[in-house]
Ligand SMILES: Nc1nc2c(ncn2[C@@H]2O[C@H](COP(=O)(O)OP(=O)(O)OP(=O)(O)O)[C@@H](O)[C@H]2O)c(=O)[nH]1
């Protein structure tokens with residue numbers, strides 16, 4: 564088509580000069596993108612962290628009807644999001660700013676997830692991706708369980724997703740009001756048994772409806788956030804590594820004895836600790852877990868997954884030194 568003729572009638576929209584493109588052939592697309600991005604480079608300082616990005620993002624996730632929206636309202640002290648006794652009340656993640664004590668947060672209310680067969684579902688099919696994205700975009704997830712329902716596979720699956728993505732997490736068992744001792748014991752045991760793999764997460768028993776236990780819950784959110792974002796200096800990591808190895812050396816793999824030399828931080832949210840040395844391919848999985856636990860205790864990293872990675876090879880710091888010569 565002749566582009567001039569094709570776009571003529573769209574001038575009538577009054578939105579400026581239309582772009583004629585062919586998505587299939589790529590014609591005009593480059594110019595379109597340039598136009599769309601024009602001025603964004605000059606605005607680049609806006610990409611520096613804003614207050615919004617400074618505030619910990621806390622995603623509240625759990626199965627449908629667990630009380631997520633009620634919890635958001637309880638924290639805000641007002642009815643800002645819709646809570647209702649029907650699964651599927653929340654469809655899209657809702658972000659609200661929230662000040663608690665000295666601190667600002669962004670709370671993300673999400674659509675409840677359940678699991679059918681191999682995939683996650685929500686009552687409203689298309690909400691699931693958005694809930695999963697909300698977990699990924701958060702600094703801390705509050706996994707909300709319903710004390711009046713069995714802690715079931717669906718809760719464990721959500722917990723598994725959070726752990727797999729390396730998100731810091733605090734578990735909150737909701738609807739604790741009006742439960743008898745027997746029901747409370749049952750619920751506590753179920754959390755211990757079913758969520759054993761989230762052993763690094765703190766557990767709180769709360770009532771969103773009666774606003775009980777919320778201050779303590781938020782303290783754990785703060786701690787989990789601090790752990791997820793912790794800066795771990797190389798000298799302290801290395802000193803701790805050497806102590807941990809002295810206390811319990813890595814087992815031999817056949818004739819090979821791995822040598823762990825020094826450690827530095829490879830990332831945050833979740834923290835990654837990179838251990839350098841020789842023959843680290845021969846480190847047994849159990850020994851990695853030992854190191855994880857040891858670093859976790861030493862640096863107070865409660866509430867976040869922690870990854871220990873091994874790198875065999877030349878010392879990059881030594882390399883940097885030799886380049887300078
Ligand atoms: N007894 C009791 N009921 C609660 C509590 N928290 C929430 N509820 C009730 O549980 C029902 C569901 O609450 P919502 O907050 O809408 O649940 P949700 O997790 O947001 O649900 P979806 O948006 O559908 O995923 C409502 O009837 C709430 O009043 C609680 O602490 N105790």
Ligand SMILES: [Mg+2]
Nearest residue numbers: 631632652653
């Ligand atoms: Mg809701």
